[in-house]
Amino acid sequence: MNLGIVKAALGKTDEAENCYRTAIKHRRKYPDAFYNLGNLYIELKRVDEAATAFRNATRLKATHVNAWLNLALLHENGGRLVEAESVLEEARRHLPDHVGFASNLANVLAKQGRFDESEPYYKMAISADPKSASLHGNLAVMYHRAGKLRGAEREYALSLDLDPSNELMKDNLRKLVNQRAKENN
Structure with missing residues (x-):
């Protein structure tokens, strides 16, 4: 090997x-x-x-974390979100405390528009790794897509506090601020 x-x-x-x-x-x-x-x-x-x-x-x-993650990503990248979800749920049965499975499952559910189901997984991942700019950023994007603009703004700000150089988060926050300004006019 x-x-x-x-x-x-x-x-x-x-x-x-x-x-x-x-x-x-x-x-x-x-x-x-x-x-x-x-x-x-x-x-x-x-x-x-x-x-x-x-x-x-x-x-x-059954505890081969990277094999589970790669299998799920393979399905996700191929647009087979239901299969990716199934793999991640199975992986979580074997390794329920693994943060990577929770965050990936949150992403897969959000991509399916299942925002209410994805939110607890994002929060679970963030509670295990509260200083992760990318986790806060992913939750912000999910909130933004779900129309939960206050939550999105808060999470974008947290993400940028942790990683001030993230241009994508800056751009997303600008879009959110513009969206809210249009809604208030």
Whole structure:
């Protein structure tokens, strides 16, 4: 498996794949080899094979955080939000306190327009990592999309307090202020 990692880093993807497959052949219960194989398949844009590899990693090791996250992101990036949601809920059953699953689930639910369901997951993630500018920013965007403008303004401000250089948050806050000014006229 380690040789496969090196080969992948060198861009020798065929050789890397062979190394991972050899590692799995000799040690069938090798979640990290499946995980690395999944990462290689993502790089090669072999999405279905990547999903299978990540799923195999999580079956062998239900606490393999990165395999869960990559599997969920694979679905999310492919526009399969219901599948991403299902993966994240399953991951949370195995690792209920993992902040990454909560924040990713919040994002997936918000992308589906299920703002009331996403809010508690954002808050859960923020309570575990209150100094995360990106978590506050994501909650701000969700509030903004949901029409909860006071909450959005508060979270944009918190996000910018934590990361004053974030141009996206500055732009979003400007848009919100302009939106509120138009509504008040």
